[in-house]
Amino acid sequence: MIKGSIQEEDITILNIYAPNIGSPQYIRQLLTTLKGQIDNNTIIVGDFNTPLTAMDRSSRQKINKETQALNEALNQMDLIDIYRTFHPKATEYTFFSSAHGTFSKTDHILG
Numbered sequence: 001m002i003k004g005s006i007q008e009e010d011i012t013i014l015n016i017y018a019p020n021i022g023s024p025q026y027i028r029q030l031l032t033t034l035k036g037q038i039d040n041n042t043i044i045v046g047d048f049n050t051p052l053t054a055m056d057r058s059s060r061q062k063i064n065k066e067t068q069a070l071n072e073a074l075n076q077m078d079l080i081d082i083y084r085t086f087h088p089k090a091t092e093y094t095f096f097s098s099a100h101g102t103f104s105k106t107d108h109i110l111g
Helices: 023-033 065-076 082-086
Strands: 002-006 009-017 042-047 095-097 102-104 107-110
Touching (some): 082 107
Antiparallel strands (some): 002 009, 042 107
């Protein structure tokens, strides 16, 4: 976790690199552990290794239960996907699965 100031505002930047397997649960558990340190001046960035919405997948498949639980935790913590807020219909992807022939957006910026 990095702490600094921009224009006299204290900010915290939290970079998360989640494992390939069980990433929604990992992120949810990490954010729950750090909940007391996350406030309105916290920006969370990183490779979550999971798309947060169906829009973040080229296949548009439904989001699984673990990702739904992660999204509920993000909502409870008042964290939003900053990129998705400014680009609600953009289909930009950061990962290609050659095994499945699909693209996903697995890198996220939350605030």
